[in-house]
Amino acid sequence: MPTLLLLTLLASDPNAASRMERESIADLSTAELAFSDGRTKLSQHRGQPIVYAWFRDAGYSMDAAERAAKLQADYARKGLIVVLLDTESDGSLDQNSKSRAFLLGRFSGYNGASGGLNCSAPVKQTYDAGAGIALIGVDGRLVTRGACREVGGKLTKLIGAELSMAKKGWGDDDLAKKIRALAFGKGAYAAAVALVEANPEPAVQEAIADVENRVAGEFARLDALTAHGRVQAADILIEELAESLKGRDDWIKALAQRQERWLSFRTEALIAFDKHCRRAESALDRGKALSKSQYEALKALKVETLGSERLEAILALSSALGAR
Structure with missing residues (x-):
């Protein structure tokens, strides 16, 4: 050229x-x-x-x-x-x-x-x-x-x-490009697929497959967040998907099933979180700094689970008492 x-x-x-x-x-x-x-x-x-x-x-x-x-x-x-x-x-x-x-x-x-x-x-x-x-x-x-x-x-x-390409869509076919722009640019997965009811064009079918694969990935993300106890991140993702999948019954049903499992897990996570905090608070009340392993475990809990002000206060007090 x-x-x-x-x-x-x-x-x-x-x-x-x-x-x-x-x-x-x-x-x-x-x-x-x-x-x-x-x-x-x-x-x-x-x-x-x-x-x-x-x-x-x-x-x-x-x-x-x-x-x-x-x-x-x-x-x-x-x-x-x-x-x-x-x-x-x-x-x-x-x-x-x-x-x-x-x-x-x-x-x-x-x-x-x-x-x-x-x-x-x-x-x-x-x-x-x-x-x-x-x-x-x-x-x-x-x-x-x-x-x-x-x-x-x-x-x-x-x-x-x-x-920029994600926002505007890509591909030579105008409809395929519009589908991708709506799905990946605006996060409207169900609305993007709804643009086409029955279009056999390979370019359009490829765009729809892109959206369906991404949705499968979002569900996989949610499953992983649940497995790792990522309370806040899972709550945010559920809220986002509820909006993005609106209008597609099978996707909404799959999300509801995952949300039900998550709510059960979330309750267990909150109970475990409270137990960890109570144990740490008891030690701190006696003027005893947390051990290094306890301190690191709580730091990990802060990142992975809740990141609450309560946990921040525990970590700050323990640091003041000498934990490293």
Whole structure:
């Protein structure tokens, strides 16, 4: 393509650079690309760009993880998913490793995958001293991949283009594009599918499949939140899905079943939470600081469950009494 024509194309279409580099990849399963939020396939993230960073527990290899942490902070609320892979891990991170300290201490809420290069991930062909980054687009295609020093500088612009594509929809078919824009741009999954009652066009059916896969992923997220006792996050997701799925009876029924299970679990979680707090408060009333294990357990409970003012007060008082 002539240089002038290429520059004209990029200037007129901010998504052009992203599309020009796109590459089809397999719909990776949990065994190949593990997400900690419950979703089991790449297709269940449709409409969300994914940054996949792999690194080793040494030196400049950590640059990829550092870059991923920055992207997580800047774009997670806008829909970006960030996945970190420790290529030296055999499935359980060494308690004393730098990567474990980084993941748990500075990257709260990360999605973690381990198993090194045995996984058929989009990093396999570009392994570079154990560190690199890949960007998977909102359509599930690979946008770019390589060493952090090679692709890191253009990630921000590419991510912005992907997020814009999610809002506006994508595809050559106007109806398919409209379906995706409504589903992924506005979060109206049921309304998006309702645009089409019986349209056999492959492009339209592909768009509907994208929405259905994303809904399956949202249900998987809710199941994972329930299993891990994430009270607040599950409540928020249930509320969002109740609105997004309105008008689609089978989806609403599936949500209601999950909500019923969640309410039962939530009651048990609240009882356990109160028990933990009472035990800690009893020790603090006697002027005794919590042990390190008790303190860390309560900190984890704060993040995973309720994050209430009551727990904040317990942790603050224990710190004042000398807990570390």
